[in-house]
Amino acid sequence: MRTTLDALNAASPEAFAGFAGDLFAGAAWVGERAARARPFPTVAALHAALLAAASDASPEERRDLVRGFPDLAAELAEDGFDRLPAAEAETLARFSAAYRARFGFPFVLCTRRRTREAILDSLEARLSGDTETELAAALAEIGHITRLRLVDRVEGPGPPPTTGRLSTHILDTHGGRPAAGVALRLYVVGRGGRRLLDSRTTNADGRTDTPLLAGTPLRAGRYEIEFDIGPYFRGQVDPAVRNLFLETVPVRFGIDEPEGHYHVAMIATPWSYTVYRGS
Amino acid sequence: MRTTLDALNAASPEAFAGFAGDLFAGAAWVGERAARARPFPTVAALHAALLAAASDASPEERRDLVRGFPDLAAELAEDGFDRLPAAEAETLARFSAAYRARFGFPFVLCTRRRTREAILDSLEARLSGDTETELAAALAEIGHITRLRLVDRVEGPGPPPTTGRLSTHILDTHGGRPAAGVALRLYVVGRGGRRLLDSRTTNADGRTDTPLLAGTPLRAGRYEIEFDIGPYFRGQVDPAVRNLFLETVPVRFGIDEPEGHYHVAMIATPWSYTVYRGS
């Protein structure tokens, strides 16, 4: 059941603290401290005030806060990855135990802002960090987790950004028009290979009818789009050519800002192409 | 032992026919008919005359000519592919038998002008052709096989083209200079995957010290070059960025003219790249 920013601004300190406790895995004190700063003009300002209260807490309080959050496996399960391949599940379990043993708090990650591949590929490096850095990283992730929760639960003006967008466009500068009818496939790329996310075909404007990804945070990680421009240009090249210079054009790129807009634009001829991050 | 164009121009008709017979798998008559047109000013003219004699022959003579040539497996063995994986060897043997059974002559192919992957991926389609088309295709391949043999065996002016070249270049238009020190890898691509051919690093001029491929015909087929431009640009991008927009850039392209020059040029920034067939 969603509440409203107005209701939270008007709530008793206890009710406000209770709401914050729900967001912050039981740490109602975050809400107690932020309550004084009410009323908040926007949902984003409410979230910023709660995070500031968490950041300003003592090291012990911050550590306890992190301890309250579920670790990676639980977060992944909530994110829909509850049936990981056995090898991956085992790697995760081993890593989670090692992390908690070393730092004394769980490995907290907002999994909805990372590809599964990026998560798995980066685990190892996290075991060699120092406690202070890891604690700060965990709090940053708690910021992301609670922002998504807050936007789910509170209606009101000025929500913080929680969605990104991935779009594409193919322009045919051989013919001087958008490239319509080009099949393309979107993959997530990891160290162990790639995983198909979606298949699309460009419309008359050289775009996909809807963005490739939208409505949620983008998962940071590495991606690939394969554009089948060979069939598109086939009729415009000497028919004696068996091996076209360009057939399937792979474009591999990284997404780093889950709330950003990534426009992967392509300008193509049968003999050349330009790829750029557009706007 | 190499001979010279002068010697062939001056040889007796019988000796000239014998030389041509060696080139054309025993068909000395090709040389008998071409001998009259001597002297040839260039090695290329000599080859053209021999091919013309073969093309002008009767259908029966042409079929016999093709029958004299070794089929695919033998040609591949000579080309260094004598230890194919068992599955591929079996596919080849099955195809060769079916081809000969259907058309009455062996499947003749100048394997040195095709990638192994392109050969294997195209076999099936050849069984559904008609005899006339296949005979013409076989004669075209005999032209390629004998051209390579001729250039090996005869010294003289004006040899026909028998070598291609694949080169690359990376220009950094972020810094306005050639991109030096970029690691790259060249692969052959087939339906079943890709096979590493070579690893290189660009020099101060953004090129490889020697062409990626040269000195022989290029093998027609599909290729991929992976350019590691992420490490090159890493220092020029906000260090907080974990997933660079461009890291490893794959460029997939086809080679169709074994005696051509393919220059795969790249112009890159951390946010864009242009690929084109240069000159």
Next chain:
Amino acid sequence: MRTTLDALNAASPEAFAGFAGDLFAGAAWVGERAARARPFPTVAALHAALLAAASDASPEERRDLVRGFPDLAAELAEDGFDRLPAAEAETLARFSAAYRARFGFPFVLCTRRRTREAILDSLEARLSGDTETELAAALAEIGHITRLRLVDRVEGPGPPPTTGRLSTHILDTHGGRPAAGVALRLYVVGRGGRRLLDSRTTNADGRTDTPLLAGTPLRAGRYEIEFDIGPYFRGQVDPAVRNLFLETVPVRFGIDEPEGHYHVAMIATPWSYTVYRGS
């Protein structure tokens, strides 16, 4: 005073013919013949029917139709060019007289779909054509003139296209963002030089706040946009460089479809730029 498509569909044949006569410089017969095809579902269909009636007329009728239209000077005056430089005015007068003398009808041109420069630069060539071609050209121009008049005078669904759009965008692939704050100037180019139309500066999205041209037909002809990208990149290049490689980048292009959308896109670094007709 505007009328509506419904009213025209319901009008008496005489009233409809009168309306058409106003559009077609007095040739009410165009409306008489098109009236039977009523009701028209769209304004575009109404216009098409009127043009069809004109095209299907006899050669004499068509010639008379053309004779009824004002010639170039009158049309230019209505288009706001009533104070042409003396030399241009004289050239026009001389040409108009010669044209009428040669073909027996006035030089009819929908001046709102051409740059003044394109009009003046093309006059000469028109005197060497044959009568049939010129008559057809005049009727095509009458189609454009009446389409603009019709859309001005009739409200209703499905109006024919009478507006074009010229827009621009600059992307900075050195920094990976839209190029904001770039000054640019739009010129019309003719044989005798260029004429400044507008000066703008790009906004945060690398675009101009409003299209460079919109709301009317584009004037076909040649244009130039000068982009001052030197000042934009100045801080990102070695300060010892006095003459930047790129300072003011001129982009010269043609507009050929007055009702089209021309998007002149630029992707720039301090050392390179790409210009394309985008979509």
Next chain:
Amino acid sequence: MRTTLDALNAASPEAFAGFAGDLFAGAAWVGERAARARPFPTVAALHAALLAAASDASPEERRDLVRGFPDLAAELAEDGFDRLPAAEAETLARFSAAYRARFGFPFVLCTRRRTREAILDSLEARLSGDTETELAAALAEIGHITRLRLVDRVEGPGPPPTTGRLSTHILDTHGGRPAAGVALRLYVVGRGGRRLLDSRTTNADGRTDTPLLAGTPLRAGRYEIEFDIGPYFRGQVDPAVRNLFLETVPVRFGIDEPEGHYHVAMIATPWSYTVYRGS
């Protein structure tokens, strides 16, 4: 009459000083002080040693050295610009007098490394500098002047660089080949307009047969190349199009390093083009 590095290395101190005096407008002391460092392995080392002797001199000696050099008008005359338009000549004379009056030494400039336009456009700014900066600038110019003189007069290994190169290339990625037969014109651009330097046509490789500029220092300044790509692509675009999107493509660029290589490369289709400083 040219001498050799060997002869200068072996010459008496007096003869060596005399040679240096000829180079440095009479300042034989430059040679006296550099003579001790002989023998010089390269002509470049000889020049560096002479410049070092000049730089290490006292402020009075350096000022006297500069006073010995001819000022701008004389240098321009030697450079072939002895018949400047009256207005320019007068501007120069006025500036030269003002400069000498202000700083007590002539305005020394190696005019062969600047376009006349760049010289004239930059004069004003030089009158507002301080004496120390101007003295250093004059010595830098003397370095350029004497380097050119030295290379003219002395034969020997390792000459310092005194030549630059401007080249161009047009690639047609619509057809996948070099753009042959494209007319182009090279201009020098100044505040007051542009001046035609040369007209060329691309050869079968899309290049000019010889570099646009070579064999001397490039003159730093601003340039423009106009490429007539409209006629080249005309046959490949819908013949109904009167105003091609691209007709004459102007490329404006700066040259800043007179001894550098500037390769102005263009990749074009009828609807797009890319310009970059190549290598």
